[in-house]
Amino acid sequence: MEKTRSIQMVTDFKELHSNFFILPNAWDAASAKIFEQCGFKAIGTTSAGIAVSHGYSDRNMPFDTMLAVVRKIVQAVNIPVTVDIEDGYGETPEEVAESVRQVIKVGAVGINLEDATMDPQAPLYDIQVQQKKIAAIRQLGDRIGFPIFINARTDPYWIKHVTSSGRLEETVKRAHAYQEAGADCIFVPGIREISDIRTLRKEISGPINVLAGPELPPAHELEALGIQRISTGSGPFRATVSLLHRIGQEMLERGTFEQMTSKVLSYDDLSQL
Numbered sequence: 001m002e003k004t005r006s007i008q009m010v011t012d013f014k015e016l017h018s019n020f021f022i023l024p025n026a027w028d029a030a031s032a033k034i035f036e037q038c039g040f041k042a043i044g045t046t047s048a049g050i051a052v053s054h055g056y057s058d059r060n061m062p063f064d065t066m067l068a069v070v071r072k073i074v075q076a077v078n079i080p081v082t083v084d085i086e087d088g089y090g091e092t093p094e095e096v097a098e099s100v101r102q103v104i105k106v107g108a109v110g111i112n113l114e115d116a117t118m119d120p121q122a123p124l125y126d127i128q129v130q131q132k133k134i135a136a137i138r139q140l141g142d143r144i145g146f147p148i149f150i151n152a153r154t155d156p157y158w159i160k161h162v163t164s165s166g167r168l169e170e171t172v173k174r175a176h177a178y179q180e181a182g183a184d185c186i187f188v189p190g191i192r193e194i195s196d197i198r199t200l201r202k203e204i205s206g207p208i209n210v211l212a213g214p215e216l217p218p219a220h221e222l223e224a225l226g227i228q229r230i231s232t233g234s235g236p237f238r239a240t241v242s243l244l245h246r247i248g249q250e251m252l253e254r255g256t257f258e259q260m261t262s263k264v265l266s267y268d269d270l271s272q273l
Contacts, residue, residue, distance in 0.1 A: 001135045006146065008108035011043050013080035013149055017207040020223040022179050027053050027083070028069060029076035033273045036077045043077060044112065045070060047084040049237030058234075059118055063089045067102055068070060074107035083147060084109035087117070093136035100137050100148065110149030111137070112187060115174065120198070123159045127174055131181040138182030151209060152183035157190030168196050172203045179211050185209050185229065192216055194225070201226045 002025055022204040023141065024040055026032035027049030035043050050069050051061035066085075074081050083103050088096030100111055113133060115125045154174040156167040175186040186204055189211035191197055197217070202206060207228040212235055219230060247260045 002248055009080045013109045017228045024232045029072045030273055032073040033076050036079055042080040044082045045084050046234045047086050047238055048234035071106040080109040083108045084112045087114055088133055093132040096133045097136040097140040112151045116155040127177045131177055134181035134183050150183045151185045151187050153187035154177035175204045197225055218268040
């Protein structure tokens with residue numbers, strides 16, 4: 001993507017965080033294009049959706065597989081795309097920055113970097129380790145003249161191995177550290193209680209991102225609380241896979257095709273995507 005247009009894309013994406021918006025997460029070119037046609041102003045990717053649709057479990061997908069999908073998504077739409085890079089696809093800050101450089105190269109405007117380790121004994125990365133990753137990404141952007149949008153995800157509410165006591169305090173502490181290192185937005189998946197969200201908003205300056213879910217307050221309440229961004233994560237992908245399962249069950253158990261044929265895109269419409 002031509003650099004001037006890429007910089008305009010990231011500028012537009014940052015501007016979205018001045019207000020409130022919903023960011024859907026796509027897993028391929030078709031899902032991205034459908035979200036764009038719905039009217040969304042930007043798109044994220046879902047690492048779980050991309051991984052599972054290519055035969056991998058989340059956090060076990062090869063980087064090249066993810067990058068190839070991101071390239072196709074960017075080419076399919078005319079709105080900003082931000083990429084879930086899990087914990088950075090690298091052991092060192094330099095390796096993480098190189099992963100981000102390649103993501104930028106294919107046209108992404110931002111990244112989502114999480115601090116979960118997937119290790120039950122130490123479920124979260126050390127704060128200083130995560131700070132160094134974020135700082136390396138910010139330094140990369142400065143070096144190449146590209147203001148990449150860094151969404152720093154912190155997982156005390158998300159990781160099952162972290163006890164509920166102290167989650168809010170740990171989240172705020174990590175948020176401050178990540179902002180100090182250069183993060184543009186703080187992502188807190190798993191937070192649900194309005195009281196916690198209200199405290200989070202009071203304690204953190206700058207944009208806050210939460211994850212859509214069945215127990216999350218509705219969008220208008222979150223907007224009133226001062227939240228800037230709701231991501232959908234793997235939700236749309238899981239809903240799509242669930243629909244496929246119901247279609248299969250209907251065909252085998254009832255011999256009918258209603259869910260497959262009712263209110264669906266025609267073949268011609270599909271071809272236009």
